[in-house]
Amino acid sequence: MLEKSLAFSRLDNAFARFLSQRSALIDDQQRAFEDLARFMSYHQSQGHNCIRINQEHKSLVLASGLAVLAEQAYTPLPLVVEHDRLYLHRYWHYENQLALKIQAMTHTRQPPQPLDTALDRYFPPTAEIDWQREAAKIALTQCFSIITGGPGTGKTTTVVKILALLQELAEPPLHIALAAPTGKAAMRLQESIGANKAALPCTNAIKQLIPETVTTLHRLLGATPPSPYFRHDADNPLVHDLIVVDEASMVDLALMSKLLAALKRGARLILLGDQDQLASVESGAVLTDLTAALPLHTLELKKSHRFGGIIKEFAVAVNQQQPEAAWQCLQKPNETVSLLASDLISYIAEQQNNYLMLVKNEATFSVIYNAFNRFQVLCSNHQGKKGVRDINYRVEQKLFAQKRIYLSGQWYAGRPIMITQNNAALHLYNGDIGLCLPDKDQDNKLMVFFQDANGQIKKQLPSRLPACETVFAMTIHKSQGSEFEEVLLVLPDTINPVLTKELLYTGITRAKKTITLSASKAIFTATVSQKIERVTGLIDKFKQVTDSPNQ
């Protein structure tokens, strides 16, 4: 039975009508087909690659004249039926292309293996099994590999060693690209690579063969907005021999498929990420699916070298959907994980003390920027009470009433903003954070200052900025790929579909030192109990290829 009470969009309705009117069906059958198409469009927009259908639906869809079975999917019809799954053709193609390309990579002749002595130099032998060394072995011997793990488990440290080892073995040196799905994540990886390179047990010549810069995937592939196609594809592949993608959990099916299609023959790919984090905003749960489908190409690092103790305990309990154990972490007397005991807005306003003091005292930009980034409010939702907009508005009103900011319109000294729209010409991208401050070089005119991965500062007139919003609070979704010393997690007073254990886990793992939670036990428990389920056929596709004697 199809649920009819879902919040269908105008697009869902228009799409369903468009298809049904072009189908070979009439009357009741046409109406049933329209319902199914509407249901599919809705689920697509919720991040599913496809929907599950029963035999009756399957007959209906095939009778419509608008669908083909997967075996004949080269016929260009809008829908594809594969087993009990119904796809939009495009998404079936993405899944298929991705699975075929990765299968081909996993069958590629194994690259030369490093000598144990070389491995020993980077990963000195230990009494216990060293999982970072094991991860390196997989990545060194396979063309396709995944290294997963929570924050601080050493994914970056390990991959830098892998890059050095590969360059030692390569003749001529490998052409390497380092990429991440967002500018913020790229910036963090860049900083981390730089810090790790210095400690490598290799010559300077090898160190120089490891790239210093990290690019976004869109830039790497050559985005040509508004076109959904990239400059680099199967006909115009990337030149790189090896590509490392960090924060791979954020990469959706379409982008991953396009990346794989754009790899040149024989190229290697290493995906880094935390499979327990939120799935991508757009369709798919690619990293989770790939780790499940390809265990021989995946290694999970479990030991965190950055934090342990109660913060880890809290994250694990949430991830394992143990709400009571997680709630207990908040009750134990400790300095790290706690429930908010005071008024939400007053607490947030108070946390801005040092930051606003530095703004007032005209400290240098880097000092102000670091003070702002120490603490961040992360909300589950954007809209509604206790959502990002509500909190930002109320914090601004509070700070204004306390005479700590001077509101006279949208812009004021100390306004933190997040860019919400890419603007390649200005080199400003969705998720970039800027601070509005008086510019001493321009008679204290208000400008918005940004800092890039190299510590370079740039400024823009507020009126020239692409779309942006105040960011005393941001959504957990937007915080992916960032870290803050102190995090305040805010859940609303009523349950909604966004509240899942993956969302909470992602928020918790943004914190380096402390987490404060603003939520009732009931909402917290309901959130930990909800899990993201995405309908995809990706795992199945790997099984089919593996099971097939002809492949």
Ligand SMILES: Nc1ncnc2c1ncn2[C@@H]1O[C@H](COP(=O)(O)OP(=O)(O)OP(=O)(O)O)[C@@H](O)[C@H]1O
């Ligand atoms: N085997 C190890 N022994 C001791 N310290 C380690 C080890 N591996 C990593 N570290 C340290 O742990 C910290 C986190 O490592 P790293 O940044 O590589 O983790 P990560 O998994 O990439 O984290 P994130 O996902 O948060 O970026 C670093 O300070 C690093 O030096």
